[in-house]
Amino acid sequence: MSLPHAILTALLEKPSSGLELTRRFDKSIGYFWSATHQQIYRELGKLEAEGHIRTLPSEQPARGQKKRYDVLPAGRAELARWTSASQDPKPLRDALLLRLRAAAVVGTGGLESDLRRHLDLHQRQLAEYEEIERRDFPPGKDSREDRLRHLVLRAGIDLETFWTQWLAHAVEEFEELARHEGDTDGGGRPE
DSSP states (O other), rough: OOOHHHHHHHHHOOEEHHHHHHHHHHHHGGSSSSOOHHHHHHHHHHHHTTEEEEOOOOOSSSSOOOOOEOOOOOHHHHHHHHHHHHHOOOOOHHHHHHHHHHHHEEEOOTTHHHHHHHHHHHHHHHHHHHHHHHHHOOOOOOOOOHHHHHHHHHHHHHHHHHHHHHHHHHHHHHHHHHHHHBBBOSSSSSS
């Protein structure tokens, strides 16, 4: 149910065409709520049919012109209702953690290299978030909107910090296991 609310948020920040929305998702909201371009366009149609958004009048003939959308009062009310509603945290579902649990019974063959790959991906994401923080949230930028946006970015920074620290520890653990167990056949058993 959150994609329509992500779209309403983005449109309230700035009325946009579907293409502009998908580009903005790729640069901001998509960091924590991803959606394909098709999903965004499909949801725009639903939101318009529900009376939450409208197509802005075009200054030029409609043929070939991008539709620009704006949020109607019903859309703002729906977003306010959703924002204030209580929600439970989502249970963690992470395939990497499940794979580690499975490795305890079937062996770790190939898993260490994937842990290193994940570590590299999280380090790069952390560096990107930190660059966004330096660029977009300098000292003194403390309006209510900026503080809330920065809070969301801080969640991303803190999560990526957690993952980079945890993955570095996991790689160290694999190295330690390899030192103590010697070479294995990939199934967790000595050759």
